[in-house]
Amino acid sequence: MFFKALTGAMAAAVVATAAFAEDPTLRASVLKFGTVTWELNTIKHHGFDAAHGFDLQVQGVAGGSAAKVAFQGGEADVIVSDWLWVARQRAAGKDYLFIPYSKAVGGVMVPDDSPAQSLSDLSGRKIGIAGGPLDKSWLILRAHAEKTYGIDLKADTKQVFAAPPLIFKSALSGELDGAINFWHFLAKMEASGMRKLVDVADAATDLGLDPDTPLLGYVVKGEMLRDMPDLVKGLAAASRDAKNLLATDDAEWDRLRDKMNAKTDAQFEALKAGFRAGIPAPGPVDEDAAARMLALMIELGGKELMGEAQELPAGTFLQSGS
Structure with missing residues (x-):
């Protein structure tokens, strides 16, 4: 025992x-x-x-x-x-x-044949935004547009808020004049023939922020x-x-x-x-x-x-x- x-x-x-x-x-x-x-x-x-x-x-x-x-x-x-x-x-x-x-941050993509050369050229256009009205990239881009071009993107554009995959598909199909999306969707959009109009990192730098944060x-x-x-x-x-x-x-x-x-x-x-x-x-x-x-x-x-x-x-x- x-x-x-x-x-x-x-x-x-x-x-x-x-x-x-x-x-x-x-x-x-x-x-x-x-x-x-x-x-x-x-x-x-x-x-x-x-x-x-x-x-x-x-x-x-x-x-x-x-x-x-x-x-x-x-x-x-x-x-x-x-x-x-x-x-x-x-x-x-x-x-x-x-x-x-x-x-990594997002940015604004436009069709390759878009005449837009800056955010000011999107006035009156339809922009797709991944997320909601409080998306951080959207807020930074709005502040950048106001500071640099004196425009209010919220008032001067038509916004479509949706999930990132839907914004991705809508942008590639030509339904949008511009699209704000997360970086990995932007990478695939650019690889599929779209071009970057402005990077959120550049917009942040313009506002005195550090893009390396x-x-x-x-x-x-x-x-x-x-x-x-x-x-x-x-x-x-x-x-x-x-x-x-x-x-x-x-x-x-x-x-x-x-x-x-x-x-x-x-x-x-x-x-x-x-x-x-x-x-x-x-x-x-x-x-x-x-x-x-x-x-x-x-x-x-x-x-x-x-x-x-x-x-x-x-x-x-x-x-x-x-």
């Missing part, structure tokens, strides 16, 4: 030790077909998660709202969103923080940083490992191609180039530059966009040494 009990105790200890030794799981809830899945797939395929002490599990969802619901309800540990949303949530008392993922990133909860700092920092490190590989290795892109929904070689090359151009530089986020962007968003979108945020909340970004 003694040896049986001893054996049972030893077995329990082995199981407990094995459980303790397992890497913590990190549940990422992201768009099923979003560009972030390319990076997450790279992390998992090459074991960058295990190398940094965690087990990445990706949960695909149909939309950004579903990801936020999962995150806020505790069904996901990390999602991808823009830091302006994180700032709004922090101002409302939610302890969320942002790990930079991409600085990463807009999109991984969002985690502050309690995770407090309780499991190595897990949060491991995610940041695994993301950087994947970016370094994707920035330099064309073979890795060949492996990912069937996940990229690229219909042609031109679209594939444009998506690869666009992703690479959006990789933010390593190092801390310039919080002064972020504060300037936040101030502009408050001015343009007010409480409807930014809630109670009046300035950049402390702790919004995971910085070196955080």
Whole structure:
């Protein structure tokens, strides 16, 4: 009986030790077909998660709202969103923080044979906009048009708001005189024969903003940083490992191609180039530059966009040494 009990105790200890030794799981809830899945797939395929002490599990969802619901309800540990949303949530008392993922932004595309040479030429025309009236790119472009050309794009154009895929299809079919879309749709539109009228990054620069400020990133909860700092920092490190590989290795892109929904070689090359151009530089986020962007968003979108945020909340970004 003694040896049986001893054996049972030893077995329990082995199981407990094995459980303790397992890497913590990190549940990422992201768009099923979003560009972030390319990076997450790279992390998992090459074991960058295990190398940094965690087990990445990706949960695909149909939309950004579903990801936020999962995150806020505790069904996901990390999602991808823009830091302006994180700032709004922090101002409302939610302890969320942002790990930079991409600085890629959209722009305005027009048909290749369009006579338009600037935003002012779209007056009286129909513009398709991915998202809603508070889309950040749309707000920046409106401010740029007013500053540079003295026109009110909202009053002087007819806007059609719709999901990115619908704007993409409508633009290619010639139903729109101009289209504002997310960068990966713009890349495919340009590869399909449309041309870029203005880049949101250029419009932001014109407004005194820094286009190198990463807009999109991984969002985690502050309690995770407090309780499991190595897990949060491991995610940041695994993301950087994947970016370094994707920035330099064309073979890795060949492996990912069937996940990229690229219909042609031109679209594939444009998506690869666009992703690479959006990789933010390593190092801390310039919080002064972020504060300037936040101030502009408050001015343009007010409480409807930014809630109670009046300035950049402390702790919004995971910085070196955080």
